[in-house]
Amino acid sequence: MRVLIVEPVAESGDWHYASLMGGALAECGIDVSLATLFPKTPVSALCPVPIYPIGPLPDELRWSRFVSLKRAAYHVRKMWGLRRLIIMLRPDIVHLQKPLGAADFVYLRYIRRLAPRLVYTVHSPLPSRLGPVSLARLRRMDLILVHDAATQRQLIEAGIPASKVRRILHGNYIHLCHPRDLPPADARRSLGLHPEARVILFFGSIEWRKGLDRLIEAFAMVSQDFDDVYLAISGYPNEDFATYRAHIERLGIRDRVVVNLQWVPCSEMQRYFHAATMVVLPYRRISQSGVLQLAYAYERPLVVTDSGGIAEAVLEDGTGLVARDSQPAGIAAAIRELLSDPERAALMGRRGRMLAETKYAWSRIASDVVSFYHSICNSDTAVHA
Structure with missing residues (x-):
């Protein structure tokens, strides 16, 4: 099984998490690659995995008075880098650690044509009321991983099928x-x-x-x-x-x-x-x-x-x-x-x-995630584009 973990923001905490999760999945025998913005800060993971760029960190760009135009161009460049990487690696699963953008449900429709399954980990607290854009993103996913009972309950109450929302522990640092x-x-x-x-x-x-x-x-x-x-x-x-x-x-x-x-x-x-x-x-x-x-x-x-x-x-x-x-x-x-x-x-x-x-060992958590991966890959109920 080939998995591409995408950390599209490269914030330090989420990058640490993605790196450690990727290393633990590799230890479980999964063919894992990481995609993020460059330059990135190296993380001493459990098992080294290949890391690919999808674009530069935004700090490298010089924003001018044409901020909106430059931001849009930067975002397109980042999404093009992700598309190129998915075509090159042909993963069975694309596992997103953050939203790709404000209207990323549009991109997800296209990504689904390139990768059979989509997984999303909810790291940040959700708004008390999920808007149509957030729901559109979440409904594109085959599997949503959360770290707390309240978020799991909120997603189910918002209409996301309970079978798609799985709770995992946050691994140790x-x-x-x-x-x-x-x-x-x-x-x-x-x-x-x-x-x-x-x-x-x-x-x-x-x-x-x-x-x-x-x-x-x-x-x-x-x-x-x-x-x-x-x-x-x-x-x-x-x-x-x-x-x-x-x-x-x-x-x-x-x-x-x-x-x-x-x-x-x-x-x-x-x-x-x-x-x-x-x-x-x-x-x-x-x-x-x-x-x-x-x-x-x-x-x-x-x-x-x-x-x-x-x-x-x-x-x-x-x-x-x-x-x-x-x-x-x-x-x-x-x-x-x-x-x-x-x-x-x-x-x-x-x-x-x-x-x-013990409880928060990455090996235990990765084992659970692998079982969830297999369940969606073996399922005939994938979300259709």
Whole structure:
């Protein structure tokens, strides 16, 4: 069986996921290739797989006042690259990790003529009400993979046949967490903190749905009770960070907050996770989170809000606390609870690492995906163009 995994956006988290999934499928005997934008950041996967370009990263392009025209031309170039690749490789399955574009159901109709089966993994939270374009995309698929029960339920309620919607676990990120040789005290020093400081970590892209504003307010409450606790924020902002900076200033906690707004390569992640006492995911909307798997790999307990698959995982796994509500006071209470019981917090962290190596092993997840692949390839009920 030949499978082409397409990551058409090349965002770091989804690219990591696609690479690790591809390597695990190759270990299962699947003939896997990856397609993405170039240049790409190499990922140490379980098993090396060939990687093909479908176009350049958009940062390489110089947008002028003719932005719309250039964006359209760039998009056409990317879709032409994907078409050429499908014709060359002739995969049995094209497995999309992201939408191809706003109106990609049009492209999918054409791609179906080149590839017998289409699979789509839902990584981002869906809008509360699926519009006609989203539904048109989803109905083109032979198989939809999701990472949480809420998304699975939403798709079925929207009219997608239950037999087409399969839930899988989000695989571990252990392979990304190298090196791991930096002692916690040295990690804190590298952030300009006292070696005995306790650090609350927010890691990952910064946007409204990630709820950083809630965490900043919650931390201001916690900082009044613990004078050795600091907040570390590390992530690339997808919106203006000035609002968050002003919030930090207004709450009078500037001296207790460390901010890094640059993308962190895998080789540097240990500075933040080894410095951390806990990782907090104060998200408003989420399906599942790669940051949760990073926390597991680095043996750090979590505080999360009751949102999507992160709450499901933490409750089921016993790897942290779910805030009693999603407001700052509820998040602050959960943080205080973990700070007040370091032995319990350490046990949760160790349990996360153990589950990353077992429950969330890519070999188990890939085995499930392979069985789903076979089910649609052997089915006579493929979606017709």
